[in-house]
Amino acid sequence: MTRLPDDAVSRLREAAAWPELPPERYELRALIGRGGMGAVYSAFDRRLDREVALKVSNGATPASGLDERLRREASVLARLEHPGIVPVHDAGELADGRWFYVMKLVHGRTLTDHVPTLSGEAAILGVFERIAQTVAFAHDAGVVHRDLKPSNVMVGRFGEVLVLDWGVAKVLGSAPVMSSHDPSSAQDTAAGTRIGTPGFMAPEQERGDTLTATPAADVYSLGALLSWLLTHVTVPVQPGRRLRAIVAKCLQPAPADRYPDAAALVSDIGRYRAGQSVEAHKESLFERAWRWLEKYRTFILLILAYLVMRAAFAYFSRS
Amino acid sequence: MSKPLLGLLLGAVLGAIDGLSAMFSAPETAPQIMGIVIGSTFKGIIVGALIGWYAWRVNSLAKGMVVGLVVAAFFAFLIAVMPNEQGGHYWLEIMIPGSIVGLIVGYATQKFGKARVVTT
Numbered sequence: 052m053t054r055l056p057d058d059a060v061s062r063l064r065e066a067a068a069w070p071e072l073p074p075e076r077y078e079l080r081a082l083i084g085r086g087g088m089g090a091v092y093s094a095f096d097r098r099l100d101r102e103v104a105l106k107v108s109n110g111a112t113p114a115s116g117l118d119e120r121l122r123r124e125a126s127v128l129a130r131l132e133h134p135g136i137v138p139v140h141d142a143g144e145l146a147d148g149r150w151f152y153v154m155k156l157v158h159g160r161t162l163t164d165h166v167p168t169l170s171g172e173a174a175i176l177g178v179f180e181r182i183a184q185t186v187a188f189a190h191d192a193g194v195v196h197r198d199l200k201p202s203n204v205m206v207g208r209f210g211e212v213l214v215l216d217w218g219v220a221k222v223l224g225s226a227p228v229m230s231s232h233d234p235s236s237a238q239d240t241a242a243g244t245r246i247g248t249p250g251f252m253a254p255e256q257e258r259g260d261t262l263t264a265t266p267a268a269d270v271y272s273l274g275a276l277l278s279w280l281l282t283h284v285t286v287p288v289q290p291g292r293r294l295r296a297i298v299a300k301c302l303q304p305a306p307a308d309r310y311p312d313a314a315a316l317v318s319d320i321g322r323y324r325a326g327q328s329v330e331a332h333k334e335s336l337f338e339r340a341w342r343w344l345e346k347y348r349t350f351i352l353l354i355l356a357y358l359v360m361r362a363a364f365a366y367f368s369r370s
Numbered sequence: 371m372s373k374p375l376l377g378l379l380l381g382a383v384l385g386a387i388d389g390l391s392a393m394f395s396a397p398e399t400a401p402q403i404m405g406i407v408i409g410s411t412f413k414g415i416i417v418g419a420l421i422g423w424y425a426w427r428v429n430s431l432a433k434g435m436v437v438g439l440v441v442a443a444f445f446a447f448l449i450a451v452m453p454n455e456q457g458g459h460y461w462l463e464i465m466i467p468g469s470i471v472g473l474i475v476g477y478a479t480q481k482f483g484k485a486r487v488v489t490t
Contacts, residue, residue, distance in 0.1 A: 349477070350481065356470075357471070361391045361394075364391070364462075365394030
């Protein structure tokens with residue numbers, strides 16, 4: 052018996068998983084990417100004459116729980132209408148029973164690929180602030196992302212910043228994560244299961260304490276993301292004491308010691324960017340004076356130059 | 371603080387300093403120093419308010435500084451053109467510092483102060 056090469060097997064698998072969509076509505080074009088939960092394809096919406104992205108679950112059977120997870124992701128995305136979150140246009144079930152949803156096709160690259168083009172603290176904080184604002188919006192709507200990392204952030208061609216992959220998001224106040232009525236799915240998120248990505252997940256997520264994950268878990272991931280951004284740009288940024296304090300506050304092991312949610316972090320980042328004192332760092336009198344001097348440096352120099360010029364005029368007119 | 375008010379206050383302070391400095395740069399003007407300080411402060415108020423009003427309308431650091439320089443230079447010229455008791459003029463002593471005050475007020479009003487809120 053002849054053994055098929057690995058790439059031929061993977062092509063066959065891909066062909067078998069190729070979703071059968073209603074042909075009058077969608078024309079499937081190419082596979083964009085595949086993750087643990089599903090595959091994303093580019094497609095063409097014939098009715099509305101536009102390109103779209105289509106996410107289809109990997110689960111061949113309902114018992115896998117992946118369909119429920121995908122349906123839940125679509126439902127979370129649909130309730131989060133924000134410029135930083137990809138809008139969902141449609142959702143449905145394929146002939147083979149798998150779930151799919153249709154969303155805006157974003158042309159861009161992940162933050163991992165975008166980061167070498169960033170230079171300087173201002174550019175980094177500009178991107179980071181938009182990520183944090185999106186997460187703050189989700190927190191306000193009662194949603195915790197739980198898997199914030201560079202590959203889950205996309206930067207569009209026109210600089211738009213989008214937070215992706217809400218598949219493991221937790222809706223606060225609802226049944227714990229994904230499906231509560233599907234035992235196999237519930238196991239995915241039961242206490243003791245780790246959700247998130249090492250290096251970016253909060254200690255409580257590392258411990259598998261998924262049932263009590265709060266917005267503070269996202270704050271930890273945002274802190275890890277900011278720290279990653281500062282060190283992964285082409286010329287690494289040496290953050291000052293106040294910015295280091297902001298990162299450190301995000302990365303506190305105990306959730307109660309972090310910012311309570313992303314909105315509080317966004318506010319502190321905003322104060323930092325405006326040259327104001329930040330909640331994360333208690334300034335000494337000297338630091339406050341120095342910050343004030345830095346903020347008004349040009350103005351103070353102009354006044355000093357004027358006074359020096361005035362003194363020079365007085366001196367030369369007398370001599 | 372709104373930009374016109376910031377310009378007005380800064381213009382008044384710098385105008386007063388400008389007037390007071392005449393005591394050192396032109397000691398012969400000492401008997402008229404009160405009038406000089408009041409006049410210079412008044413000029414600073416008008417120039418500052420005009421520059422602040424411009425900053426309130428136009429958001430551009432370069433344009434703000436150029437307008438500040440030109441407006442202040444024009445007002446300083448109106449003062450400098452008046453002859454002193456000997457019939458001479460303090461062209462440089464009045465025009466250069468006066469213009470630089472305009473430059474500083476132009477910078478400050480573009481950088482600081484509450485901008486105009488445009489509603490559609």
